[in-house]
Amino acid sequence: MCTLSVIVPLYNGAHTIERCLDSLCGQTIKDIEILVVDDGSLDQGADIVKRYMANDKRIKLFAQKNQGAGAARNLGISKAEGKYVGFVDCDDFADTDMFRIMVEALERTKTPVAVCQEKNVYAENGEIQLINETRFPVDTETVYSSEDVLKWLLNYTYMSLNSLCYKVVEKRIFTEYHIEVPYPHRQGEDLVASVGILTHVNEVVVVPESLYYYVHRKDSVSYAYSLKHARDIYLDWKEARTYIQKTGRRVNTDNFSLGMYFSSMKQLQWMKQDSDKRSEQARMLRKKWKAARRHYRWKPDFAGTEVPVMHKIKILSAYFHLCRPVLAGMQCLKWIPMFKYLA
Template identity: 35%
Template sequence: MSIIVPAYNVAEYIESCLNSLLAQTHEEIEVVVVDDGSTDETAAVCAAVARRDARVRIIAQPNAGVSAARNRGVQEARGTYVCFVDSDDAAHPDMVARLLAALSTAGAEIACAGRYAPFSASFEPSALGSFAAQTLSGEEACAELLYQRIPNGPVAKMFARSVVGEEPFNNDVRIGEDLLMNLDVMSQAEHVVVVDDALYGYRQREGSAMSGACAADRQRVVDELEQRSTPALTAAFANRIFAEALYVAFEGRTAALTVASILRKYRRTVVTDSKSLVQLRVYALASYLGRGMPAVLHQWKARTR
């Protein structure tokens, strides 16, 4: 069982992340840290942890981005299964054990935690209830991902090496690479099991990769989603493409992405699809009142919170 941790200039956070992994109740793990050209004390902090626990391996490479770091981790991993954990986050002590149990019980190739637990200072894992899981086909899991009922991230999931391959992430995609990776991998799986537990602590902080996103990045995600759309999942893909266009509308970025045309193309499907998120249907209805109305509604909601 391999846990892959891409790391770039996270000296302040990575020790607590690694400690949460080394405290797993399932102890037969390796932690593969890929130091992606850090210029702070990240390497020194990781080395100190590795000296204390031989289960930690450190791979150093020139800075190439999080996707390249994760791909390198997959290539270096020795386990039959792999997990991804971000270097400023934390894992519940039972994350590995519960995901492994879910895989075994369902005979699945992928296990997902259905929820994240946000934190800002320190992660306090909650007590887990009785085991509850839902088994889906690969196609059903892709639909749930597109409808935003399974979290996008590669984190809080466990993948069999047989479906994840050697290079699951597209190095050229700056944002949305996690969604695309999950779609590609889940589409190859016969079964995906979703565990109803918050097994992963997500640190809320400024300076994330998303803050540097531009309209061209969003355009790339839309293009990739449209290329992957299948007849069986047409409505689900329409929902997610509409949502990606909304992000651009909210940010006022229209140079690279013709927001209005994409909203017009997919809004009817969003409005009439009973599986659409209620909030997304409201924005789709607002778009009929004018191209700028979804952004106006979003700004009004932000002011009234």
């Protein structure tokens, strides 16, 4: 038994896992275990982990066939011996004080979930270049109702709330409420698990410090847009709403639904293969979204909510059936991070 288990999914991360492990082995909280789950890697990343294990007994390595980060995280949760669990992706890294600060916030406030800010960065040749970072609306550690935090997530107010990597959670939340990270090979599986967590707790402590470094590739002009990703977004939307319905949370999901519809259409429109765009699977996905829109009759609702301008644009574009021209314009500007990373 230890205070904290940090779970690291590893897939073909030989070029970044050392930086990640250095940031975890150097944490100022020492009572931790570092659980690396090799998700069927094809490179030498696991060998690097074994080398670190020889010098740090807190590191443990598990292996599974390739099923995606969600399945790797679920395995890590099942093996975790800590009271709390945290998550770090193998190509990212943490501030050396991150988990001490997060755990101390949990212990002081007696809340089951802590969330911090993150820095989006380029990291090359040992140099860190900041793209942007989340800024919560407080300057000191603050406890919010989970419903307030859930509203932020569903209205795109702070996108960092989607990610498991910026959270530390009591392990019992996963086990008692049977919360799993979607798998296999899901896009945006963090979102569903985050909604599941927030619908099953009463309070969240917000830590207004940027403690996690989310690393982007500087030479990447675009992501891989695909029919699979478009379908995954639909599944994420559907499963997130199921959590909300089952727990009876009274939150408006219209902005969230319109935004997810826009993101799914973005995947379909920005795919490179015209044959995929015209495929039967793409047609059926559009049909499912059309049926959902007709059934739920989503409407934008910005009253009493803080929705960032870019997310208002996607919500309004979806509502007024303007996804196609808006996405065409955005595609011409996707070399700009603001458009490139808009989910």
